[in-house]
Amino acid sequence: MSTPTAPVAPAGARVVLATHNAGKVRELRSLLAEALPALDVETAVVDAGAVGAPDVVEDGVTFEQNALKKARAVAAHTGLIAVADDSGLAVDVLGGAPGIFSARWAGRHGDDKANLELLLAQLGDVPDEHRGAAFVCAAALATPRGGDHVELGRMPGMLLREPVGDGGFGYDPILRPAGEDRSTAQLSSAEKNAISHRGQAFRALLPHLVAALSADS
Template sequence: MSGAQTVPSPLVVLATHNQGKLRELRELLRGQVPGLDVDTQVVDAATAGAADVLEDGITFAQNALKKARAVAEQTGLVAVADDSGLSVDILGGAPGIFSARWSGRHGDDEANLQLLLAQLADIGPTHRGAAFICAAALAVPGGGDHVELGELRGTLLTEPHGDGGFGYDPILQPDGLQESCAQISAEHKNRISHRGQAFRALLPHLVDALDQGQSAPSAH
């Protein structure tokens, strides 16, 4: 049909179904790679036809890299993945990779948060140090992997504060701030967050992979 527009082939797939994460990656990449249409060529796992990947690693980095490698192999595209959670000093780094299912039910944010607060009920403020940690991974079809880490340190509050964010955001007060992660603006959080740090560190390696043309065979 004459005049029909051709949709560019995807070049990058983010191993997630979370549209918020996809928007963040698109904004990080916007204007970084000449000719890259981030709104059509940077897609999520479902759009790329990638199956879910079992996260059975013992570190954030292992889980992120496993997801990125699996999605790159499934799709033939440059793949990006992340894994993140809360690391509490006095609990030896727990909940860690089990952050999303600390209470036994995956994704039950309120139950996870309340269980953690109960476990730390007798712990004073000087021993409530914790950090959000994120590992962001890049995998290129045919070989070429990279992982970057981001960390947002703070102190765990004794009760939730704020309605923004998700997960443990209402009880982590970042160092240097008087508000929890659930009380600061989304823009502020993105500037200081563990995910923002990890993805910004990964960005040059992702740009290099795209510049070198290491993408799907169908890409032009």
């Protein structure tokens, strides 16, 4: 019987982002490049696939619990600093739902169209003034030594009655951020990142990540 081999990180890797989403990796690299100009972010920051990190069951009951669970599992698996996030849509009249179930609200994980259509149907009779909602994100950091930290970001807005815009993903086409006259799906990537729940959470986490990288040097 063969013995499982230990995970091998790419040369120069120091941070693993617990995702297979290339957009999230680009965002973290950009933030780190500003904070640590001497860091070669292209080699230092890698995704979960680059280190063969296993998928983690997100069975927590809050965004914070799921993000921390993913970050801790990947840090333990790789021996590297790990960053993870969990995010979703919280609708006021639904008491914060879909929340942590946002990606599987219609029953099948990742079916954006079905999730969006079901939510709109459930809110069909809700007046405009009561269609408040917010995108919420928890970003977590974990180190192989056992230290961790989590930060929250929130982008409030109002839910539209039908999808508008071709950008973004998930529920972006039906949320109009506060202060905007466009849906999230109509914003450019730069506009969205400047105000988004994920951008807020990652920027708040950044000083802790910089400190962890400095301690690891």
